[in-house]
Amino acid sequence: MRTQVAIIGAGPAGLFLGHLLKQAGVDAVVIERKNRAYVEGRVRAGVLEQVTVDLLERLGLAERMRREGLVHGGTNLASDGDVFRIDMETLTGGSTVMVYGQQEVMKDLFDAAESRDIQIVFDADDVALHDIDSAKPFVTWRKNGVEQRLDCDFIAGCDGYHGVSRAAIPQSVLKTFERVYPFGWLGILAEVPPCDHELIYSNHERGFALASMRSLTRSRYYVQCSLDDRIGDWSDERFWDELCLRLGDEAASRVTRGPSFEKSIAPLRSFVTEPMRHGRLFLAGDAAHIVPPTGAKGMNLAVSDVVMLSEALIEHYQQGSDAGIDGYSTRALARVWKAERFSWWFTSLTHRFPDRDGFDRKMQVAELAYIKDSRAAQITLAENYVGLPLV
Ligand code: RFL
Ligand code: PHB
Numbered sequence: 001m002r003t004q005v006a007i008i009g010a011g012p013a014g015l016f017l018g019h020l021l022k023q024a025g026v027d028a029v030v031i032e033r034k035n036r037a038y039v040e041g042r043v044r045a046g047v048l049e050q051v052t053v054d055l056l057e058r059l060g061l062a063e064r065m066r067r068e069g070l071v072h073g074g075t076n077l078a079s080d081g082d083v084f085r086i087d088m089e090t091l092t093g094g095s096t097v098m099v100y101g102q103q104e105v106m107k108d109l110f111d112a113a114e115s116r117d118i119q120i121v122f123d124a125d126d127v128a129l130h131d132i133d134s135a136k137p138f139v140t141w142r143k144n145g146v147e148q149r150l151d152c153d154f155i156a157g158c159d160g161y162h163g164v165s166r167a168a169i170p171q172s173v174l175k176t177f178e179r180v181y182p183f184g185w186l187g188i189l190a191e192v193p194p195c196d197h198e199l200i201y202s203n204h205e206r207g208f209a210l211a212s213m214r215s216l217t218r219s220r221y222y223v224q225c226s227l228d229d230r231i232g233d234w235s236d237e238r239f240w241d242e243l244c245l246r247l248g249d250e251a252a253s254r255v256t257r258g259p260s261f262e263k264s265i266a267p268l269r270s271f272v273t274e275p276m277r278h279g280r281l282f283l284a285g286d287a288a289h290i291v292p293p294t295g296a297k298g299m300n301l302a303v304s305d306v307v308m309l310s311e312a313l314i315e316h317y318q319q320g321s322d323a324g325i326d327g328y329s330t331r332a333l334a335r336v337w338k339a340e341r342f343s344w345w346f347t348s349l350t351h352r353f354p355d356r357d358g359f360d361r362k363m364q365v366a367e368l369a370y371i372k373d374s375r376a377a378q379i380t381l382a383e384n385y386v387g388l389p390l391v
Helices: 011-024 036-041 048-058 063-068 102-115 234-248 300-320 322-351 358-373 375-385
Strands: 007-008 030-031 070-072 075-081 084-085 097-099 119-121 125-130 138-143 145-153 154-157 175-190 200-204 206-213 219-226 260-274 281-283
Touching: 007 048, 007 138, 011 030, 011 102, 011 154, 011 200, 011 300, 030 138, 036 048, 036 102, 048 097, 048 206, 048 300, 048 322, 063 102, 084 358, 084 375, 119 322, 154 300, 200 234, 200 322, 200 358, 206 234, 219 234, 234 260, 260 322, 300 322, 322 375
Parallel strands: 007 030, 007 154, 030 119, 075 200, 154 281
Antiparallel strands: 070 097, 075 084, 125 138, 138 145, 175 219, 175 260, 200 206, 206 219
């Protein structure tokens, strides 16, 4: 088999890239280790930046999002139960975010991939990248026990944090930067109306909590938990009690309890690998960088990466110029680092750090009080939250 671009991974990065290349007439094949139901079933991101909304529009995939997504012009912070609103729309001169789950985005991308004839190989075992340093790279895998080979011009490594693409780059050329946080997020989904029409990010003495949603009838809630905690330690009752305590009386009075139908623990990490290109291999999305979920940036960064990567590849095929390809890593990393900074800062502001003392906690409370009263501080938060422009 032969194609122009081999895309490893059918998560948001891989599928958006597949659609972008298809739209421009560039040949691509997506190779995914799992099946569609698995990829679509993962409960992950909930908030789309304008960059992501714009891309869904540009690809002609925004119809359901426009109908079912919730536009949020503001978000809320809480400091020990005192909730205040950041009017992002006014502060940024009109920018908003869209609440539309990653699962819905994936469903729309997969449905359209079928009708647009985007080639996806599912259940590919033992995917391996070869000769990425040469002009003739290729990818191999096994499907139903049979060895397969795909020759290509370029490989896009969109296979997430645990994928094989990053590992194909020699250790000697990769630099990695990492921060592992000493806590996790325990998240639940429940078929109950959300406690507020917007999100609430809460810093409480007992730890962070987040009130989010998937629709007007489906809530997504998180509480900071210990990395030693097991799902079995957290009955629904314990979860609701802890959430209500951390959100404060006023918000808690609006929480509707109900049985959870999804419950999982996610660790928090900041991670960047540089450069995002080696030879004919490009990394995009979680394969190259991870942010803690506090800033709601992970999927949005995967999208901005592949917008830039598609521009570079299309320029190569349509204009015969490699300027975009050569500049991809530097351009993508500039936006990545800003989102890393914001996600790290927002995490540091809102979580309880078990190894820190009373002084650090006072600094958090003082900073939240400052943000509550300062338009300048609110603008800084708002413009980062809605997403920085693509440059
Ligand atoms: P993905 O989604 O991990 O997809 C990678 C795909 O590659 C496949 N794969 C392989 N395929 C072939 N061969 C191999 N060897 C392979 N190894 C792996 C995998 O099966 C998978 O299908 O990476 P991608 O595309 O870069 O997308 C990244 C996003 O999924 C991620 O950043 C977000 O979910 C992060 N995130 C959030 N992002 C936001 O923008 N807004 C949010 O509100 C938000 N909330 C979240 C989040 C992530 C969370 N968790 C659980 C980590 C909330 C949570 C709790
Ligand atoms: C979510 O709804 O899953 C969500 C929302 C905002 C975040 C993280 C996760 O910052």
